[in-house]
Amino acid sequence: MSDRSTTEPAGPVTVRVTRTGGIGGMRREWLAAPGPAEAPHWAELIERCGWHDTPSARTGADRFVWDIRAHCGSEEMAIELPDARLIGAWRDLVDAVREFARTPPPEAQKAPEAQERDA
Amino acid sequence: MVHSGALPHTAIVPPFLLSRIAEHAEPRFAQAAVAARATLARDPRASAGRAALRLDVEAGSLVAEVVAAPDRTISDAEGREDLPGVPVRHEDDDPVADRAVNEAFDGLGATFELLWEAFERASFDGRGSALFATVHYGRDYDNAFWDGERMVFGDGDGEIFRGFTGSVSVIGHELGHGVIQHASGLVYEGQSGALNESIADVLGALTEQRMRGQSADEATWLIGAGIFTDAVEGVALRSMREPGTAYDDDVLGRDPQPAHMRDYVETTEDNGGVHINSGIPNRAFAVTALALGGFAWERAGRVWYGALTSGLSPTADFAAFADATLVAAEAEYGEEPEVADAVRAGWVAVGVWQDERSLDD
Numbered sequence: 001m002s003d004r005s006t007t008e009p010a011g012p013v014t015v016r017v018t019r020t021g022g023i024g025g026m027r028r029e030w031l032a033a034p035g036p037a038e039a040p041h042w043a044e045l046i047e048r049c050g051w052h053d054t055p056s057a058r059t060g061a062d063r064f065v066w067d068i069r070a071h072c073g074s075e076e077m078a079i080e081l082p083d084a085r086l087i088g089a090w091r092d093l094v095d096a097v098r099e100f101a102r103t104p105p106p107e108a109q110k111a112p113e114a115q116e117r118d119a
Numbered sequence: 120m121v122h123s124g125a126l127p128h129t130a131i132v133p134p135f136l137l138s139r140i141a142e143h144a145e146p147r148f149a150q151a152a153v154a155a156r157a158t159l160a161r162d163p164r165a166s167a168g169r170a171a172l173r174l175d176v177e178a179g180s181l182v183a184e185v186v187a188a189p190d191r192t193i194s195d196a197e198g199r200e201d202l203p204g205v206p207v208r209h210e211d212d213d214p215v216a217d218r219a220v221n222e223a224f225d226g227l228g229a230t231f232e233l234l235w236e237a238f239e240r241a242s243f244d245g246r247g248s249a250l251f252a253t254v255h256y257g258r259d260y261d262n263a264f265w266d267g268e269r270m271v272f273g274d275g276d277g278e279i280f281r282g283f284t285g286s287v288s289v290i291g292h293e294l295g296h297g298v299i300q301h302a303s304g305l306v307y308e309g310q311s312g313a314l315n316e317s318i319a320d321v322l323g324a325l326t327e328q329r330m331r332g333q334s335a336d337e338a339t340w341l342i343g344a345g346i347f348t349d350a351v352e353g354v355a356l357r358s359m360r361e362p363g364t365a366y367d368d369d370v371l372g373r374d375p376q377p378a379h380m381r382d383y384v385e386t387t388e389d390n391g392g393v394h395i396n397s398g399i400p401n402r403a404f405a406v407t408a409l410a411l412g413g414f415a416w417e418r419a420g421r422v423w424y425g426a427l428t429s430g431l432s433p434t435a436d437f438a439a440f441a442d443a444t445l446v447a448a449e450a451e452y453g454e455e456p457e458v459a460d461a462v463r464a465g466w467v468a469v470g471v472w473q474d475e476r477s478l479d480d
Contacts, residue, residue, distance in 0.1 A: 018388070020388040020389040021388075021389045021390060021393075021394065022261065022262040022264070022394075023262055023263050023264065023283070023289060023292065023293075023343070023356065023394070024261075024262075024343070024356045024394065025316075025356075025375075025389050025392075025393070025394020025395055026371055026372075027372075027388065027389075058307065058390075059266065059267040060264060060265045060266040060267040060296070061264065061265045061293075061296040061299075061300075061307055061315065061316070061319065062262065062263060062264035062265060062292075062293065062296065063262075063264050063266075064262060065388070065389065065390065067388070083264075084266075
């Protein structure tokens, strides 16, 4: 595990995940806005992802498309990934956001706007 | 002689029986013997496909025909997102205890039959290639997809979606993507992507209608009926007849499909809204089929399939495809002007054409 002090964000952390496509073409959105106590852990999850990766070509049809946007202190990052690329650190981050939205942390640590949203 | 209805007489005939028939010298079995010899003479390396010998009795004579037959393999991903998974049912195997496996197997068979019986197309690639599908993909996986080589089905999350093999139209839709990939390669983005989605819906709906023996006016025109749980306010993923009416739910929101070009949705999501704007050509097909009446896979289906396989550009937009359907209608049904009239009515109804037109326009 890395030293959390190296990933201490200089401000709030939020991660928004939007899933579109799939055979139903339904839009789902999840937001995580962890409190200060959790922020270093989330910053580490965000840093492990390859935000400058070039997504591979899409193949087939009806695959999900994932739009992931993170604010980590003063930094803003965004990427669109085909479903087949949602692996490794990306999968860990998205699973964490969905879990955060599904099972909110204690109220004291949770930002009021954190919620699961469905378009 | 081709049996155009259901296929109660179709069977995979084992080699020993083919040999018996091939050697039969009785005149009234002459055609059957020729067909059997042709089946036996097939070089298995010449085609990836299997063949079946269809036997029927007409006017006291045994009639035989060699037809394409599916070669299905269903695998089980066992809840992981790794493909292909473990093979659990092959073509000649009996049904297994796993319902999803059997549903996928039967759905692929129904789609294969539609392609062969309605369009004389042997499998998704026209070369009789084997069909591969994987079930139980992922955990709580809310989707079914075509990965370029195989069909993949999740079990759903149990809260919004049941398993995706529960709808024949979904299975036909996924195999339909394989047909489209090989027939035209419609680019999966924007209008060509929406056409790709729409034609997959057409093939899915026709598979279900043919399996149920439903005429156009008897059909539901729904894609994915029955895959929502009871907790969802909705009947299906999409309605081809009335786009935008399939669901209206607190969690899922409202079905966003437009039914007319004036409501075309410009978006960067979903590959440019391929699952949204497909409602427009979907309704054009439903209007055409309902205007013609009867079985939709016969005339309307053949026109759409003819357009798909006519050398369509991979980047074709709705208007280009509409033109191709009119060309196909006039080429195949020149003696039945009501077919071209129904095609025109379909595209006018959704605003792709402003008014009725001919090929000279």
